[in-house]
Amino acid sequence: MNDTSPIASPLRLIQIPRLAARGRWRVEAMRSINEPLLLWFTRGQGRITVGGITRGYGAHNAIFVPPGVMHGFEVSSHVFGTAIYFGRDCELPLPEEPLHLRVRDAAAQVELTGILDNIQRELDSDRPAHDRAAHHHLGLLGVWLDRQIAQSGADSRPRDAAARLVARYTALVERDFRSGMGVADYAAALGVTPTHLTRVCRQSCDRSAHELLQDRVLFEARKLLAETTIPVGEVSRRLGFTSAAYFTRAFQNRVGATPSAFRRAN
Incomplete structure:
Protein backbone atom coordinates (compact mmCIF):
# COMPACT_ATOMS: atom_id res chain seq x y z
CA MET A 1 0.00 0.00 0.00
CA ASN A 2 1.45 3.36 -0.91
CA ASP A 3 0.45 6.81 0.27
CA THR A 4 0.26 9.26 -2.60
CA SER A 5 -2.04 11.85 -1.05
CA PRO A 6 -0.79 15.38 -0.43
CA ILE A 7 1.29 15.78 2.75
CA ALA A 8 -0.77 17.83 5.20
CA SER A 9 -2.67 17.57 8.48
CA PRO A 10 -4.18 14.18 9.31
CA LEU A 11 -7.70 15.36 8.35
CA ARG A 12 -7.91 17.63 5.30
CA LEU A 13 -10.23 18.81 2.57
CA ILE A 14 -8.74 19.60 -0.83
CA GLN A 15 -10.53 20.99 -3.86
CA ILE A 16 -10.39 18.38 -6.63
CA PRO A 17 -8.85 20.72 -9.26
CA ARG A 18 -5.89 21.24 -6.91
CA LEU A 19 -5.16 17.51 -6.90
CA ALA A 20 -4.29 17.70 -10.60
CA ALA A 21 -2.54 21.07 -10.46
CA ARG A 22 0.91 19.47 -10.78
CA GLY A 23 -0.15 17.00 -13.46
CA ARG A 24 -3.31 15.08 -14.32
CA TRP A 25 -1.38 11.83 -13.92
CA ARG A 26 -1.55 12.44 -10.15
CA VAL A 27 -5.29 11.68 -10.19
CA GLU A 28 -5.81 9.73 -13.41
CA ALA A 29 -3.19 6.98 -12.98
CA MET A 30 -3.88 3.95 -10.80
CA ARG A 31 -2.67 4.31 -7.21
CA SER A 32 -3.82 3.88 -3.61
CA ILE A 33 -3.49 5.75 -0.34
CA ASN A 34 -3.21 4.67 3.29
CA GLU A 35 -6.37 6.37 4.55
CA PRO A 36 -10.09 6.56 3.75
CA LEU A 37 -11.03 8.98 0.98
CA LEU A 38 -14.37 10.49 -0.03
CA LEU A 39 -14.70 12.26 -3.37
CA TRP A 40 -17.67 14.64 -3.59
CA PHE A 41 -18.21 15.84 -7.15
CA THR A 42 -20.39 18.95 -7.50
CA ARG A 43 -19.80 19.82 -11.16
CA GLY A 44 -18.61 18.10 -14.34
CA GLN A 45 -18.43 14.47 -15.30
CA GLY A 46 -15.98 11.76 -16.23
CA ARG A 47 -15.04 8.18 -15.47
CA ILE A 48 -13.61 6.78 -12.28
CA THR A 49 -11.98 3.37 -11.75
CA VAL A 50 -12.01 1.94 -8.23
CA GLY A 51 -10.72 -1.56 -7.56
CA GLY A 52 -10.70 -2.28 -11.31
CA ILE A 53 -14.36 -1.31 -11.82
CA THR A 54 -15.01 1.72 -14.04
CA ARG A 55 -18.16 3.80 -13.75
CA GLY A 56 -19.19 7.23 -14.95
CA TYR A 57 -19.51 10.01 -12.39
CA GLY A 58 -21.28 13.34 -12.52
CA ALA A 59 -22.46 16.17 -10.32
CA HIS A 60 -23.66 15.18 -6.83
CA ASN A 61 -21.84 11.86 -6.85
CA ALA A 62 -20.12 10.75 -3.62
CA ILE A 63 -17.46 8.05 -4.04
CA PHE A 64 -15.88 6.41 -1.02
CA VAL A 65 -12.51 4.67 -1.44
CA PRO A 66 -11.22 2.56 1.49
CA PRO A 67 -7.51 2.55 2.35
CA GLY A 68 -5.33 0.53 -0.01
CA VAL A 69 -7.86 0.30 -2.85
CA MET A 70 -6.40 1.15 -6.26
CA HIS A 71 -8.21 3.99 -7.99
CA GLY A 72 -7.91 6.78 -10.53
CA PHE A 73 -10.34 9.18 -12.15
CA GLU A 74 -10.58 11.50 -15.11
CA VAL A 75 -10.52 15.20 -14.31
CA SER A 76 -11.11 18.05 -16.75
CA SER A 77 -11.32 21.80 -16.35
CA HIS A 78 -15.09 21.41 -15.90
CA VAL A 79 -14.82 19.09 -12.90
CA PHE A 80 -15.19 20.54 -9.43
CA GLY A 81 -15.69 19.12 -5.98
CA THR A 82 -13.91 18.20 -2.76
CA ALA A 83 -11.64 15.34 -1.74
CA ILE A 84 -11.96 14.48 1.95
CA TYR A 85 -8.93 12.70 3.38
CA PHE A 86 -9.95 11.16 6.71
CA GLY A 87 -6.41 10.67 8.03
CA ARG A 88 -4.43 7.50 8.65
CA ASP A 89 -5.53 7.20 12.26
CA CYS A 90 -9.23 7.61 11.55
CA GLU A 91 -11.25 5.33 13.85
CA LEU A 92 -14.71 6.10 12.50
CA PRO A 93 -16.86 3.13 11.45
CA LEU A 94 -16.68 3.50 7.67
CA PRO A 95 -17.54 1.18 4.74
CA GLU A 96 -14.98 -1.55 4.14
CA GLU A 97 -15.72 -1.73 0.41
CA PRO A 98 -15.76 0.97 -2.29
CA LEU A 99 -19.02 2.86 -2.56
CA HIS A 100 -20.53 4.99 -5.34
CA LEU A 101 -23.56 7.08 -4.36
CA ARG A 102 -25.55 9.22 -6.78
CA VAL A 103 -27.10 11.73 -4.40
CA ARG A 104 -30.30 12.99 -6.03
CA ASP A 105 -32.02 14.32 -2.93
CA ALA A 106 -31.44 18.09 -2.65
CA ALA A 107 -31.69 18.05 1.14
CA ALA A 108 -28.94 15.41 1.36
CA GLN A 109 -26.73 17.48 -0.96
CA VAL A 110 -27.20 20.57 1.22
CA GLU A 111 -26.55 18.55 4.38
CA LEU A 112 -23.24 17.22 3.03
CA THR A 113 -22.14 20.66 1.89
CA GLY A 114 -22.90 22.02 5.36
CA ILE A 115 -20.88 19.27 7.06
CA LEU A 116 -17.89 19.93 4.81
CA ASP A 117 -18.13 23.68 5.40
CA ASN A 118 -18.14 23.08 9.15
CA ILE A 119 -15.11 20.79 8.96
CA GLN A 120 -13.17 23.32 6.90
CA ARG A 121 -14.19 26.18 9.20
CA GLU A 122 -12.83 24.35 12.22
CA LEU A 123 -9.64 23.32 10.44
CA ASP A 124 -9.03 26.97 9.53
CA SER A 125 -9.83 28.19 13.04
CA ASP A 126 -7.47 28.98 15.90
CA ARG A 127 -10.17 28.63 18.55
CA PRO A 128 -9.59 26.21 21.43
CA ALA A 129 -10.38 22.56 20.60
CA HIS A 130 -10.91 23.33 16.89
CA ASP A 131 -9.26 20.02 15.91
CA ARG A 132 -11.64 18.10 18.17
CA ALA A 133 -14.60 20.01 16.75
CA ALA A 134 -13.48 19.20 13.18
CA HIS A 135 -13.36 15.50 14.03
CA HIS A 136 -16.84 15.63 15.56
CA HIS A 137 -18.11 17.07 12.29
CA LEU A 138 -16.21 14.30 10.51
CA GLY A 139 -18.20 11.85 12.63
CA LEU A 140 -21.37 13.44 11.26
CA LEU A 141 -20.00 12.83 7.78
CA GLY A 142 -19.72 9.13 8.66
CA VAL A 143 -23.36 9.22 9.81
CA TRP A 144 -24.35 10.94 6.55
CA LEU A 145 -22.69 8.10 4.61
CA ASP A 146 -24.51 5.46 6.67
CA ARG A 147 -27.86 7.14 6.05
CA GLN A 148 -27.25 7.47 2.31
CA ILE A 149 -26.35 3.79 2.09
CA ALA A 150 -29.49 2.83 4.01
CA GLN A 151 -31.76 5.08 1.97
CA SER A 152 -30.35 4.11 -1.41
CA GLY A 153 -30.00 0.42 -0.69
CA ALA A 154 -26.52 0.70 -2.23
CA ASP A 155 -24.46 -2.45 -2.42
CA SER A 156 -20.78 -1.56 -2.49
CA ARG A 157 -19.64 -5.08 -3.40
CA PRO A 158 -18.84 -6.19 -6.93
CA ARG A 159 -21.93 -7.99 -8.24
CA ASP A 160 -20.60 -10.61 -10.59
Whole structure:
Protein backbone atom coordinates (compact mmCIF):
# COMPACT_ATOMS: atom_id res chain seq x y z
CA MET A 1 0.00 0.00 0.00
CA ASN A 2 1.45 3.36 -0.91
CA ASP A 3 0.45 6.81 0.27
CA THR A 4 0.26 9.26 -2.60
CA SER A 5 -2.04 11.85 -1.05
CA PRO A 6 -0.79 15.38 -0.43
CA ILE A 7 1.29 15.78 2.75
CA ALA A 8 -0.77 17.83 5.20
CA SER A 9 -2.67 17.57 8.48
CA PRO A 10 -4.18 14.18 9.31
CA LEU A 11 -7.70 15.36 8.35
CA ARG A 12 -7.91 17.63 5.30
CA LEU A 13 -10.23 18.81 2.57
CA ILE A 14 -8.74 19.60 -0.83
CA GLN A 15 -10.53 20.99 -3.86
CA ILE A 16 -10.39 18.38 -6.63
CA PRO A 17 -8.85 20.72 -9.26
CA ARG A 18 -5.89 21.24 -6.91
CA LEU A 19 -5.16 17.51 -6.90
CA ALA A 20 -4.29 17.70 -10.60
CA ALA A 21 -2.54 21.07 -10.46
CA ARG A 22 0.91 19.47 -10.78
CA GLY A 23 -0.15 17.00 -13.46
CA ARG A 24 -3.31 15.08 -14.32
CA TRP A 25 -1.38 11.83 -13.92
CA ARG A 26 -1.55 12.44 -10.15
CA VAL A 27 -5.29 11.68 -10.19
CA GLU A 28 -5.81 9.73 -13.41
CA ALA A 29 -3.19 6.98 -12.98
CA MET A 30 -3.88 3.95 -10.80
CA ARG A 31 -2.67 4.31 -7.21
CA SER A 32 -3.82 3.88 -3.61
CA ILE A 33 -3.49 5.75 -0.34
CA ASN A 34 -3.21 4.67 3.29
CA GLU A 35 -6.37 6.37 4.55
CA PRO A 36 -10.09 6.56 3.75
CA LEU A 37 -11.03 8.98 0.98
CA LEU A 38 -14.37 10.49 -0.03
CA LEU A 39 -14.70 12.26 -3.37
CA TRP A 40 -17.67 14.64 -3.59
CA PHE A 41 -18.21 15.84 -7.15
CA THR A 42 -20.39 18.95 -7.50
CA ARG A 43 -19.80 19.82 -11.16
CA GLY A 44 -18.61 18.10 -14.34
CA GLN A 45 -18.43 14.47 -15.30
CA GLY A 46 -15.98 11.76 -16.23
CA ARG A 47 -15.04 8.18 -15.47
CA ILE A 48 -13.61 6.78 -12.28
CA THR A 49 -11.98 3.37 -11.75
CA VAL A 50 -12.01 1.94 -8.23
CA GLY A 51 -10.72 -1.56 -7.56
CA GLY A 52 -10.70 -2.28 -11.31
CA ILE A 53 -14.36 -1.31 -11.82
CA THR A 54 -15.01 1.72 -14.04
CA ARG A 55 -18.16 3.80 -13.75
CA GLY A 56 -19.19 7.23 -14.95
CA TYR A 57 -19.51 10.01 -12.39
CA GLY A 58 -21.28 13.34 -12.52
CA ALA A 59 -22.46 16.17 -10.32
CA HIS A 60 -23.66 15.18 -6.83
CA ASN A 61 -21.84 11.86 -6.85
CA ALA A 62 -20.12 10.75 -3.62
CA ILE A 63 -17.46 8.05 -4.04
CA PHE A 64 -15.88 6.41 -1.02
CA VAL A 65 -12.51 4.67 -1.44
CA PRO A 66 -11.22 2.56 1.49
CA PRO A 67 -7.51 2.55 2.35
CA GLY A 68 -5.33 0.53 -0.01
CA VAL A 69 -7.86 0.30 -2.85
CA MET A 70 -6.40 1.15 -6.26
CA HIS A 71 -8.21 3.99 -7.99
CA GLY A 72 -7.91 6.78 -10.53
CA PHE A 73 -10.34 9.18 -12.15
CA GLU A 74 -10.58 11.50 -15.11
CA VAL A 75 -10.52 15.20 -14.31
CA SER A 76 -11.11 18.05 -16.75
CA SER A 77 -11.32 21.80 -16.35
CA HIS A 78 -15.09 21.41 -15.90
CA VAL A 79 -14.82 19.09 -12.90
CA PHE A 80 -15.19 20.54 -9.43
CA GLY A 81 -15.69 19.12 -5.98
CA THR A 82 -13.91 18.20 -2.76
CA ALA A 83 -11.64 15.34 -1.74
CA ILE A 84 -11.96 14.48 1.95
CA TYR A 85 -8.93 12.70 3.38
CA PHE A 86 -9.95 11.16 6.71
CA GLY A 87 -6.41 10.67 8.03
CA ARG A 88 -4.43 7.50 8.65
CA ASP A 89 -5.53 7.20 12.26
CA CYS A 90 -9.23 7.61 11.55
CA GLU A 91 -11.25 5.33 13.85
CA LEU A 92 -14.71 6.10 12.50
CA PRO A 93 -16.86 3.13 11.45
CA LEU A 94 -16.68 3.50 7.67
CA PRO A 95 -17.54 1.18 4.74
CA GLU A 96 -14.98 -1.55 4.14
CA GLU A 97 -15.72 -1.73 0.41
CA PRO A 98 -15.76 0.97 -2.29
CA LEU A 99 -19.02 2.86 -2.56
CA HIS A 100 -20.53 4.99 -5.34
CA LEU A 101 -23.56 7.08 -4.36
CA ARG A 102 -25.55 9.22 -6.78
CA VAL A 103 -27.10 11.73 -4.40
CA ARG A 104 -30.30 12.99 -6.03
CA ASP A 105 -32.02 14.32 -2.93
CA ALA A 106 -31.44 18.09 -2.65
CA ALA A 107 -31.69 18.05 1.14
CA ALA A 108 -28.94 15.41 1.36
CA GLN A 109 -26.73 17.48 -0.96
CA VAL A 110 -27.20 20.57 1.22
CA GLU A 111 -26.55 18.55 4.38
CA LEU A 112 -23.24 17.22 3.03
CA THR A 113 -22.14 20.66 1.89
CA GLY A 114 -22.90 22.02 5.36
CA ILE A 115 -20.88 19.27 7.06
CA LEU A 116 -17.89 19.93 4.81
CA ASP A 117 -18.13 23.68 5.40
CA ASN A 118 -18.14 23.08 9.15
CA ILE A 119 -15.11 20.79 8.96
CA GLN A 120 -13.17 23.32 6.90
CA ARG A 121 -14.19 26.18 9.20
CA GLU A 122 -12.83 24.35 12.22
CA LEU A 123 -9.64 23.32 10.44
CA ASP A 124 -9.03 26.97 9.53
CA SER A 125 -9.83 28.19 13.04
CA ASP A 126 -7.47 28.98 15.90
CA ARG A 127 -10.17 28.63 18.55
CA PRO A 128 -9.59 26.21 21.43
CA ALA A 129 -10.38 22.56 20.60
CA HIS A 130 -10.91 23.33 16.89
CA ASP A 131 -9.26 20.02 15.91
CA ARG A 132 -11.64 18.10 18.17
CA ALA A 133 -14.60 20.01 16.75
CA ALA A 134 -13.48 19.20 13.18
CA HIS A 135 -13.36 15.50 14.03
CA HIS A 136 -16.84 15.63 15.56
CA HIS A 137 -18.11 17.07 12.29
CA LEU A 138 -16.21 14.30 10.51
CA GLY A 139 -18.20 11.85 12.63
CA LEU A 140 -21.37 13.44 11.26
CA LEU A 141 -20.00 12.83 7.78
CA GLY A 142 -19.72 9.13 8.66
CA VAL A 143 -23.36 9.22 9.81
CA TRP A 144 -24.35 10.94 6.55
CA LEU A 145 -22.69 8.10 4.61
CA ASP A 146 -24.51 5.46 6.67
CA ARG A 147 -27.86 7.14 6.05
CA GLN A 148 -27.25 7.47 2.31
CA ILE A 149 -26.35 3.79 2.09
CA ALA A 150 -29.49 2.83 4.01
CA GLN A 151 -31.76 5.08 1.97
CA SER A 152 -30.35 4.11 -1.41
CA GLY A 153 -30.00 0.42 -0.69
CA ALA A 154 -26.52 0.70 -2.23
CA ASP A 155 -24.46 -2.45 -2.42
CA SER A 156 -20.78 -1.56 -2.49
CA ARG A 157 -19.64 -5.08 -3.40
CA PRO A 158 -18.84 -6.19 -6.93
CA ARG A 159 -21.93 -7.99 -8.24
CA ASP A 160 -20.60 -10.61 -10.59
CA ALA A 161 -17.71 -13.06 -10.87
CA ALA A 162 -15.83 -10.93 -13.41
CA ALA A 163 -15.93 -7.85 -11.20
CA ARG A 164 -14.85 -9.86 -8.15
CA LEU A 165 -11.91 -11.30 -10.09
CA VAL A 166 -10.77 -7.87 -11.24
CA ALA A 167 -11.06 -6.52 -7.70
CA ARG A 168 -8.84 -9.39 -6.48
CA TYR A 169 -6.38 -8.71 -9.30
CA THR A 170 -6.06 -5.01 -8.50
CA ALA A 171 -5.59 -5.83 -4.81
CA LEU A 172 -2.72 -8.18 -5.72
CA VAL A 173 -1.21 -5.58 -8.04
CA GLU A 174 -1.35 -3.00 -5.26
CA ARG A 175 0.45 -5.39 -2.95
CA ASP A 176 3.09 -6.67 -5.37
CA PHE A 177 3.59 -4.07 -8.13
CA ARG A 178 7.22 -3.52 -7.08
CA SER A 179 8.06 -7.21 -7.51
CA GLY A 180 8.52 -7.28 -11.29
CA MET A 181 5.73 -9.85 -11.63
CA GLY A 182 3.96 -9.94 -14.97
CA VAL A 183 0.34 -10.57 -15.88
CA ALA A 184 0.99 -14.30 -16.24
CA ASP A 185 2.28 -14.44 -12.66
CA TYR A 186 -0.78 -12.66 -11.31
CA ALA A 187 -3.11 -14.85 -13.37
CA ALA A 188 -1.44 -17.97 -11.96
CA ALA A 189 -1.86 -16.64 -8.42
CA LEU A 190 -5.55 -16.08 -9.12
CA GLY A 191 -6.01 -19.52 -10.73
CA VAL A 192 -7.00 -18.22 -14.18
CA THR A 193 -5.34 -17.85 -17.57
CA PRO A 194 -3.79 -14.53 -18.65
CA THR A 195 -6.28 -14.42 -21.52
CA HIS A 196 -9.25 -14.74 -19.19
CA LEU A 197 -7.82 -12.15 -16.80
CA THR A 198 -7.35 -9.68 -19.61
CA ARG A 199 -10.86 -10.34 -20.91
CA VAL A 200 -12.53 -9.63 -17.57
CA CYS A 201 -10.38 -6.51 -17.03
CA ARG A 202 -11.54 -5.13 -20.36
CA GLN A 203 -15.11 -6.01 -19.45
CA SER A 204 -14.91 -4.22 -16.08
CA CYS A 205 -12.79 -1.18 -16.86
CA ASP A 206 -12.05 -1.14 -20.60
CA ARG A 207 -8.33 -1.77 -19.98
CA SER A 208 -6.24 -4.88 -20.27
CA ALA A 209 -4.63 -6.52 -17.26
CA HIS A 210 -1.25 -5.34 -18.57
CA GLU A 211 -2.46 -1.74 -18.87
CA LEU A 212 -3.70 -1.72 -15.28
CA LEU A 213 -0.40 -3.15 -14.03
CA GLN A 214 1.73 -0.79 -16.12
CA ASP A 215 -0.33 2.22 -15.08
CA ARG A 216 0.22 1.41 -11.39
CA VAL A 217 3.96 0.83 -11.77
CA LEU A 218 4.56 3.93 -13.85
CA PHE A 219 2.52 6.12 -11.51
CA GLU A 220 4.99 5.12 -8.81
CA ALA A 221 7.88 5.82 -11.16
CA ARG A 222 6.60 9.32 -11.93
CA LYS A 223 6.05 10.01 -8.24
CA LEU A 224 9.61 8.97 -7.35
CA LEU A 225 11.07 10.97 -10.23
CA ALA A 226 9.02 14.09 -9.43
CA GLU A 227 9.36 14.06 -5.64
CA THR A 228 12.78 12.54 -4.89
CA THR A 229 16.36 12.66 -6.18
CA ILE A 230 16.71 8.88 -6.33
CA PRO A 231 18.79 7.99 -9.43
CA VAL A 232 16.87 6.64 -12.42
CA GLY A 233 18.63 3.29 -12.16
CA GLU A 234 17.57 2.93 -8.54
CA VAL A 235 13.96 3.84 -9.40
CA SER A 236 14.07 1.10 -12.02
CA ARG A 237 15.44 -1.42 -9.52
CA ARG A 238 12.89 -0.53 -6.83
CA LEU A 239 10.04 -1.14 -9.26
CA GLY A 240 11.25 -4.56 -10.36
CA PHE A 241 12.54 -3.78 -13.86
CA THR A 242 15.24 -6.11 -15.13
CA SER A 243 17.33 -3.20 -16.45
CA ALA A 244 17.38 0.58 -16.49
CA ALA A 245 17.24 0.51 -20.28
CA TYR A 246 14.02 -1.53 -20.26
CA PHE A 247 12.55 0.83 -17.67
CA THR A 248 13.43 3.85 -19.81
CA ARG A 249 11.78 2.33 -22.89
CA ALA A 250 8.61 1.40 -20.99
CA PHE A 251 8.44 4.81 -19.34
CA GLN A 252 8.97 6.73 -22.58
CA ASN A 253 6.40 4.64 -24.46
CA ARG A 254 3.79 5.36 -21.78
CA VAL A 255 4.64 8.92 -20.70
CA GLY A 256 6.13 10.35 -23.89
CA ALA A 257 9.38 11.44 -22.25
CA THR A 258 12.43 9.72 -20.83
CA PRO A 259 12.63 9.44 -17.03
CA SER A 260 15.37 12.09 -16.93
CA ALA A 261 13.39 14.50 -19.11
CA PHE A 262 10.25 13.94 -17.02
CA ARG A 263 12.23 14.71 -13.84
CA ARG A 264 13.61 17.94 -15.28
CA ALA A 265 10.10 19.07 -16.29
CA ASN A 266 8.64 18.31 -12.87
